[in-house]
Structure formats: C-alpha cells, structure tokens
Amino acid sequence: MSSDERNSIEPQSVKSIDPGAAAAEAVTGRDDKHVVSRRWMLLKAGIALNGLVGLVLAVPIFRYLLAPWRKDSSFDSWVSLGQADAFPEGETRLAFYKNPFRQSWDGETDNVACYVRRQGPGQFQVFAINCAHLGCPVRWFPQSQLFMCPCHGGVYYADGERASGPPERGLFTYGWKVASGELQIDAGQMPTLSNTARLVNIQVGEGNYPCRG
Amino acid sequence: MPRIKRAAERVYAWLELRLQLEAPVKDAILHKVPRNTASWWYVFGSAAFTLLFLQIFTGILLALVYVPSAGEAWNSLNILNHQIPLGWFLRAIHGWGSNFMVAVVLIHMAQVFLFGAYKFPRELTWTLGVFLLLMTLGMAFTGQVLRFDQDAYWGLGIGASIVSRVPFAGGGLVHLLLGGPIIAGATLSRFFALHVFVIPGAMLLFAALHVWMVLKLGVNEWPMPGRLVNRSTYLAEYNQLTHEDGIPFVPGAFWKDLIFSGAVLAAVAVCAVFFGPFGPGGQPDPSIIQTVPKPDFFCGFTRSCPIFLRRWRRRSFSLCRFWGLRCCWPCPFMRRRVRKAGIGGRLRFSQYRPSPSASAFLRIWEPPRRGART
Numbered sequence: 001m002s003s004d005e006r007n008s009i010e011p012q013s014v015k016s017i018d019p020g021a022a023a024a025e026a027v028t029g030r031d032d033k034h035v036v037s038r039r040w041m042l043l044k045a046g047i048a049l050n051g052l053v054g055l056v057l058a059v060p061i062f063r064y065l066l067a068p069w070r071k072d073s074s075f076d077s078w079v080s081l082g083q084a085d086a087f088p089e090g091e092t093r094l095a096f097y098k099n100p101f102r103q104s105w106d107g108e109t110d111n112v113a114c115y116v117r118r119q120g121p122g123q124f125q126v127f128a129i130n131c132a133h134l135g136c137p138v139r140w141f142p143q144s145q146l147f148m149c150p151c152h153g154g155v156y157y158a159d160g161e162r163a164s165g166p167p168e169r170g171l172f173t174y175g176w177k178v179a180s181g182e183l184q185i186d187a188g189q190m191p192t193l194s195n196t197a198r199l200v201n202i203q204v205g206e207g208n209y210p211c212r213g
Numbered sequence: 214m215p216r217i218k219r220a221a222e223r224v225y226a227w228l229e230l231r232l233q234l235e236a237p238v239k240d241a242i243l244h245k246v247p248r249n250t251a252s253w254w255y256v257f258g259s260a261a262f263t264l265l266f267l268q269i270f271t272g273i274l275l276a277l278v279y280v281p282s283a284g285e286a287w288n289s290l291n292i293l294n295h296q297i298p299l300g301w302f303l304r305a306i307h308g309w310g311s312n313f314m315v316a317v318v319l320i321h322m323a324q325v326f327l328f329g330a331y332k333f334p335r336e337l338t339w340t341l342g343v344f345l346l347l348m349t350l351g352m353a354f355t356g357q358v359l360r361f362d363q364d365a366y367w368g369l370g371i372g373a374s375i376v377s378r379v380p381f382a383g384g385g386l387v388h389l390l391l392g393g394p395i396i397a398g399a400t401l402s403r404f405f406a407l408h409v410f411v412i413p414g415a416m417l418l419f420a421a422l423h424v425w426m427v428l429k430l431g432v433n434e435w436p437m438p439g440r441l442v443n444r445s446t447y448l449a450e451y452n453q454l455t456h457e458d459g460i461p462f463v464p465g466a467f468w469k470d471l472i473f474s475g476a477v478l479a480a481v482a483v484c485a486v487f488f489g490p491f492g493p494g495g496q497p498d499p500s501i502i503q504t505v506p507k508p509d510f511f512c513g514f515t516r517s518c519p520i521f522l523r524r525w526r527r528r529s530f531s532l533c534r535f536w537g538l539r540c541c542w543p544c545p546f547m548r549r550r551v552r553k554a555g556i557g558g559r560l561r562f563s564q565y566r567p568s569p570s571a572s573a574f575l576r577i578w579e580p581p582r583r584g585a586r587t
Contacts, residue, residue, distance in 0.1 A: 066389070068388040068389055068391070068392050068393050068399070069385040069388050069389055070385075070388060072384055075394040094502070096500050099394070099395050099397070101393060101394050101395070102397065103397065103398045103399070104284075105282045105283055105284045105285075105398040106283050106284060106397040106398040107282070107283045107284030107285070107287075107398070107497070108284075108496060108497060108498035108499075108500075109283050109366070109395070109396055109397045109398070109400075109497055109498070109499060110395065110397055111498055111499055111500040112395070112499060112500070113499060113500045113502055129499070129502060130370060130374075133374070134370070134371040134374040134375065135367070135370035135371055135373060135374040136367055136370065136371070136506055137367065137499070137502040137504065139502060139503075150504070150505045150506070151367075151371075151505075151506055188394055189388075189394030189395060190370070190373060190387070190391070190394065190395045190396065192373055192374055192377030192383070192384070192387055193374070193377045193378055193383070194377040194378070194379075194383030194384035194387060195377075195384050195387075
C-alpha cells in the first residue's frame with residue numbers, strides 16, 4: 001500500500017465515522033428527541049428488569065436467611081432424663097441429655113446439662129444450667145444449698161428463686177412429666193429471657209405442665 | 214547495568230501506557246499535609262491499616278488448616294498448635310495481631326477525638342471510622358468464637374442472652390444468631406462466614422472509603438485552643454495552610470508511618486514468640502460445667518469505657534455498653550460551631566453526650582429488674 005493510497009483512504013474513513021459522532025453530539029445536546037428518549041427508555045427498561053429480577057431473587061434469599069427464625073413451640077419436644085426413681089428424694093442432681101435437634105457435625109455441643117431436684121414422690125423441679133443473667137453455667141453447692149454462677153455472681157436458692165446478684169429472676173425451669181417411670185422434660189432450645197420467661201408453671205398432679213401425658 | 218535500566222524503563226512504560234496509574238498515585242502520595250501534623254501523633258491510622266492486612270494474610274494461612282465445624286474445630290486448632298510446623302506461631306500472630314489491632318484502633322480514635330479531627334468537614338470519615346471500630350470489635354468477637362473452646366461456647370451463650378433482651382423480636386434474633394435452637398454446628402458455621410467473608414468484606418470497603426476521604430479532605434491541621442471551625446471559611450483556610458506551610462505526604466509524613474507500622478509488626482511478632490497463641494482452652498462440651506468463662510480483654514474494656522461519661526446509667530443494656538457507639542458516633546453532630554480544643558485545651562467529655570432523643574433511639578432496652586435490691 002503506497003502512502004498516496006493511505007492518504008486517500010483516511011478522509012473517507014473519517015467521513016464514514018462522522019454520522020455516528022453527530023449522533024453522539026445529538027445525545028449530549030439533546031437535538032434529536034427520538035434517539036435520546038429511546039436510549040433513556042431502554043436504560044430505564046434495563047434498570048426495571050434488574051430491579052424486578054432482584055426482587056424475585058430477594059424473596060427466597062430472605063426466606064433462606066430467616067430459616068432459623070422459628071416459633072418457640074416448633075422446638076419443644078419431650079426428652080427423657082432416665083428413670084424418675086434414679087433421682088433421690090430431697091437432693092439436687094446434675095442430669096444430661098442430647099438436644100433433640102442435632103446435626104452430625106455438632107460434636108460435643110449437643111450435650112446439654114440440667115439440674116433435677118426431687119422434693120418428694122412425683123415432686124420434681126428441673127432447672128436449666130444457664131444463669132438467668134447471661135447464660136453462664138450455674139453450679140450447685142449442696143453444703144450451702146445454693147446455685148452460684150461463676151461469671152457475675154448470680155446466686156439462687158435450692159428452689160430456683162433468685163437470692164442475689166444481677167439476675168432479674170429465678171433459674172429457668174423446664175416443664176416435666178413422668179411417663180412410664182421416666183422423667184421427661186420439655187426441652188429443645190437454649191433457655192433465655194425471651195422464650196423461657198413466658199413458660200407457664202402449673203403445679204398440679206404428676207407434673208407441672210398443662211398437657212401432661 | 215544501563216541496559217537493564219533501559220529494559221526496566223521499557224517495561225514500566227509498557228505497563229503505564231495500559232494501567233495509567235502514575236497520575237492518581239502521584240496525586241495521592243504527593244498531596245500536601247500541614248507541616249506540623251506530619252507528626253508521630255498521626256501514625257495510628259496507618260498502623261491499623263497495616264494490621265488489617267496482617268490479619269487478612271495470616272487469616273488466609275490459618276484457613277488452610279482450620280476446620281470450621283463444631284465437631285472438629287477444637288481438634289484442628291490443637292493440630293495447628295502442636296503438629297503443623299510453626300502453626301502455633303501463625304495462630305499467635307493472628308491472635309496478638311487482633312489484640313494489637315483493637316488497641317491501635319482505640320488509640321487512633323482517642324487521638325482523633327482529642328485533636329478534634331472528627332469535626333467539619335471530616336464527620337463522615339469519623340462515622341465510617343466508628344463503623345470500622347465496631348467491625349474490628351466484631352472481628353475480635355467472631356474470631357474468639359472460632360477458637361471453639363469453653364470460653365467461646367459460653368461467650369456465645371452471653372451473646373444470646375444479651376440478644377434475647379431485645380423486645381418482641383428477641384427470641385427470633387437468638388435463633389438467627391445461633392442458627393438454631395442451641396449453640397451447635399450451625400452457630401460455628403455462621404460465625405465462620407461472618408469472620409471470613411461478611412465483616413472483612415465490609416471492612417475493606419469501609420477502610421478504602423475512609424482512606425479515600427483522608428486523601429481528598431486532607432489530614433487534620435494541628436488543633437489550637439480557642440480556634441473555632443467556621444464552616445464557610447474552613448476549606449479555604451485549610452487549602453491556604455497546606456499551600457503555605459505544607460509538605461508532601463511522601464516522604465514528609467510517610468516515613469513516620471512506615472517506621473511505626475514496622476515497629477508494631479515487630480511487637481506483634483515478639484509477643485507471638487514469647488507469649489504464644491491464645492488457647493484453645495477446654496473442649497466445647499457444655500456438659501462440663503466446672504468452667505469459669507472469661508471474656509477477652511476488649512469486652513471488658515468496652516464495658517468500662519463509658520465511665521467517662523457523666524450521668525451514665527451503669528446497668529443499662531444499650532448498644533453503647535458494649536461498643537461505645539452512643540458516646541462516639543454522634544460527636545461531630547453535637548454542636549454546630551466547634552472548638553478544636555486539642556490536648557492543650559479544656560476537655561469536657563460531658564458536652565459530647567448526644568441529645569436525649571438520640572440516646573433513646575440508640576438504646577435497645579433496659580430489662581425490668583424484678584425483685585432487685587440495689
């Protein structure tokens with residue numbers, strides 16, 4: 001290709017670009033109403049499409065994220081603590097159970113402890129291990145007949161009533177029943193002020209739960 | 214040698230033609246800062262930034278071995294400590310790096326507060342900085358959870374108990390926090406996601422914006438007792454100051470940043486060598502009740518922080534109780550004409566309390582104390 005040829009081509013190519021450049025100018029100068037409105041309309045359509053798809057996607061995403069947010073009652077289940085007669089009268093014993101909601105990768109975390117106090121035949125109190133203040137594990141001291149918390153000094157009497165320290169209330173209790181000789185408790189979730197505080201306690205018959213069976 | 218130099222220049226030119234980074238980088242590093250603020254007082258922000266990258270780097274290295282599963286996490290940490298060569302050292306650097314980062318961020322905040330650097334036009338820089346502090350503390354807490362031992366387990370219990378005090382939504386929020394009804398496998402998995410993806414991502418974004426604003430608005434000038442910040446004239450005054458008595462950020466101020474960051478990294482390494490990694494303590498088995506859960510230092514510190522404030526309600530469970538949010542976020546919005554008092558001037562912490570409506574908005578809930586005798 002000679003230099004002359006190249007020179008002769010260049011002006012043409014520039015000319016061929018010109019209409020496009022004019023159109024671009026028209027966009028910024030808003031001379032051509034048709035071009036402008038169509039481009040902006042398509043941009044808005046693109047935004048609307050993405051917004052719509054985003055909304056459609058957001059629903060299942062939020063449903064997935066909120067999956068653990070369930071009613072307290074959906075976690076309630078009766079868990080056996082073993083033979084009721086295994087708990088001596090007039091004593092408070094530590095008992096263990098496996099949390100009913102568990103996965104194979106939970107490791108040791110689904111071992112849950114609780115305190116069983118047997119006042120007499122068919123007379124139980126089952127306390128959560130968690131302090132009503134901030135959930136630390138309280139310990140039972142039979143010598144002083146007190147539950148004490150190692151974290152912030154919460155103290156409870158043998159019947160679970162608050163004795164001193166920061167807790168606002170007594171120990172959390174589980175509903176219980178005796179079925180075919182076994183002591184069963186209504187457990188399934190970590191007791192906190194927002195769930196256990198609402199539990200009703202009905203002290204009648206064999207068990208303290210409205211639907212004892 | 215000259216040939217190598219020419220080749221290097223050619224490579225640089227090739228890259229620069231395509232990347233075009235020279236101009237913006239020059240703008241950033243050569244911008245003028247007031248001469249007297251190229252000071253040792255101004256090195257904490259860059260040290261925090263350096264520590265952030267140390268944490269990201271060592272965190273990635275730990276993630277090569279750590280197993281984010283409630284059943285295996287504790288074992289994998291013990292293997293890191295005892296079987297993988299220098300695994301203990303990486304854990305120690307990451308742990309001490311986190312402690313140093315909390316400390317340096319708090320010192321940085323105190324310096325910015327005392328020098329009045331949070332005031333106009335840097336309110337948004339401060340606000341992002343408060344969120345960065347919250348995220349730093351969030352990283353420290355979630356990181357402590359990943360050290361899945363007894364302290365981590367009962368620390369989660371404390372977190373759940375605090376969240377349960379939120380009115381109406383408390384129960385659901387506890388389930389969301391724990392990923393289920395109890396502290397178990399789902400809990401560790403979601404704290405891993407928070408610690409490794411969610412919070413670091415947000416932190417990098419916020420830190421980038423924070424540094425961007427520092428570059429755009431300039432480093433705060435040295436405070437003088439009695440000098441007021443006038444919004445209509447401040448920017449012009451600042452520009453004049455940096456033009457007349459300013460020096461380029463690099464090397465004028467940057468060499469101090471570099472030396473301090475290096476010293477902080479060295480201090481982290483020395484602590485890591487001499488004091489070793491943190492835990493893990495006892496295995497996370499909640500049926501072992503012979504345990505005395507201890508919070509990490511930053512929890513205790515943030516609890517005692519607000520005692521500086523007058524009329525502080527000591528027993529309230531507000532956000533601020535844990536994160537100091539109430540006392541630090543609204544600082545720049547408290548008074549319209551503000552004095553840059555500096556450490557030489559009079560300091561009255563009480564004047565930085567927010568209005569009653571703001572504190573009511575920021576308070577979560579104070580639970581009723583039934584039968585309490587105080």
